[in-house]
Amino acid sequence: MATYPKILQTVLDTTDVRGLAEFYRQMFGLTYRPGDEEDKGQDWLVLRGGDGARQLAFQQVGELPAATWPDPRVPQQLHLDTTVPDVGELDAQHERALALGATLLLDRRDDPVEQLYVYADPAGHPFCIFVGS
Incomplete structure (x- = not known):
């Protein structure tokens, strides 16, 4: 039986790690993982899910060109797909994302599929919120 590496976390480069x-x-x-809660000028932070497993990490870099998706000049390189159970929750999370500082790139809220x-x-960094499982 083959053994495979396990994905520990997704790491995002950023010019503002905190x-x-x-x-x-x-x-x-x-x-935050224990020790990362306080801002001590860290250049690496880790976030965990409710089960304690690592989900996302953030690494400080000096500069980072923002993706220009859907324009291909600067590719998105990676993106997160996230789901919600229904359109009502999609609308609620849309408002949260904007309030937290996200920029809307594409609106397919009324797509029938x-x-x-x-x-x-x-x-x-691009990320998606869509209705699905």
Whole structure:
């Protein structure tokens, strides 16, 4: 039987490690790993889910060009797909994302097949919220 590496977490580069970690902490209800809660000028932060497993990490970089999706000049490189159970929750999470500092890139809320929004986080990384399982 083959053994495979397990994905530990997704790491996002950012020019503002605390700011981006805080955006995702609030957006997805995550918690800091022990020791990361206080702002001590860290250049690496980790967020965990309710089960304690690592979900996202953030690494400080000097500069980072924001993705220009859907324009291909600067590719998105990676993006997060997230789901909600219904359109009502999609609308609620849309308002939360904007209030937390996300920028709307694509509005397909009225798509009859797949209702979704695509955003850029405060560092320019794209992420999607769509209705699905």
